[in-house]
Amino acid sequence: MQPTILMRANDMTTRARWYLAIAGVRHLLVGGFALLIPEAFKSTSFIPIIAAAPLWFWGTFSMGSGLACLGSAITRSEPLARLGMGWSAVLTLLIGVGLLLAVFKGQSASPTGPIIWLAVALKDFVVCAQPIRSPFEGLTERIARKQAT
Amino acid sequence: MPTLDLPSLSQLILAVVALGGAVGAHRLNRRGQVTQTAQQIAANELATRAQGFEEMEALVDRLNNEISRLEGRADREAMAQARRCRTTLDHFVLAFTTLQGQVVSEQARQAAEAAQVEVEQHRAEDHPNTEPTLGTA
Numbered sequence: 001m002q003p004t005i006l007m008r009a010n011d012m013t014t015r016a017r018w019y020l021a022i023a024g025v026r027h028l029l030v031g032g033f034a035l036l037i038p039e040a041f042k043s044t045s046f047i048p049i050i051a052a053a054p055l056w057f058w059g060t061f062s063m064g065s066g067l068a069c070l071g072s073a074i075t076r077s078e079p080l081a082r083l084g085m086g087w088s089a090v091l092t093l094l095i096g097v098g099l100l101l102a103v104f105k106g107q108s109a110s111p112t113g114p115i116i117w118l119a120v121a122l123k124d125f126v127v128c129a130q131p132i133r134s135p136f137e138g139l140t141e142r143i144a145r146k147q148a149t
Numbered sequence: 150m151p152t153l154d155l156p157s158l159s160q161l162i163l164a165v166v167a168l169g170g171a172v173g174a175h176r177l178n179r180r181g182q183v184t185q186t187a188q189q190i191a192a193n194e195l196a197t198r199a200q201g202f203e204e205m206e207a208l209v210d211r212l213n214n215e216i217s218r219l220e221g222r223a224d225r226e227a228m229a230q231a232r233r234c235r236t237t238l239d240h241f242v243l244a245f246t247t248l249q250g251q252v253v254s255e256q257a258r259q260a261a262e263a264a265q266v267e268v269e270q271h272r273a274e275d276h277p278n279t280e281p282t283l284g285t286a
Contacts (some may be wrong), residue, residue, distance in 0.1 A: 052163045053160070070187060082182070085174070086178055089173075090167055090170040090171050096172070097163060097166045098163060101159060104152075117164060121170075124174075125174060125177055129180045129181045131184050132185065133185055135188055
């Protein structure tokens with residue numbers, strides 16, 4: 001007799017989908033501002049980042065990450081999710097380190113920027129190391145639905 | 150000694166960070182996939198065991214019904230047979246309950262299997278005309 005399969009293998013956890021969607025929107029907004037309203041990035045904190053590469057590069061890089069994250073949240077594709085999360089982690093880390101460089105060069109308006117960006121980068125790395133699909137998710141949802149009715 | 154200007158220094162630092170970050174993200178992604186595969190295997194094992202529990206529950210229900218039928222008779226021999234059935238079934242239910250409490254215990258699983266064999270032997274000896282039990286019969 002075949003063992004009962006608790007859950008379809010391609011089911012993505014709700015938590016992972018929300019995280020990917022939020023990360024995707026974050027990168028699309030940052031990338032959109034960088035490409036469409038570059039003059040919004042006038043803080044001296046961005047000098048090391050813009051000195052390393054033009055703003056359009058950062059904007060395009062961010063849009064790509066945002067599309068991968070948001071696309072994977074919609075399509076529930078695990079390869080795309082893993083690509084998007086890795087991309088997001090690296091991009092967020094780069095911005096965080098860039099802002100940190102500005103702190104050391106006395107160009108930063110506030111130290112909170114690198115703290116927050118580096119913390120979000122670490123969070124992205126942590127999510128990379130976690131399962132994106134869970135075989136228990138479907139079972140949990142079924143039991144929760146049963147208890148609700 | 151040559152000095153690096155700001156764009157070069159920023160580019161160098163961020164390039165190193167990008168490379169390290171990409172390698173780190175790739176490794177962490179692979180670790181996540183390994184954990185995910187392990188969870189899927191564990192879930193399938195649990196599902197298999199749960200299926201075994203369902204089969205054993207069906208067996209207990211069948212035996213209970215059979216005993217109730219025998220106990221309902223006025224025949225003394227049938228009553229004695231029912232008492233023996235009840236004792237055997239109690240042993241089985243005890244082992245079954247232990248197994249449910251200790252899912253990961255191999256010893257408990259073996260005890261439940263031994264109890265099930267006992268039930269089968271009892272059925273073959275005392276109830277040769279009854280239908281075979283579910284699952285392992």
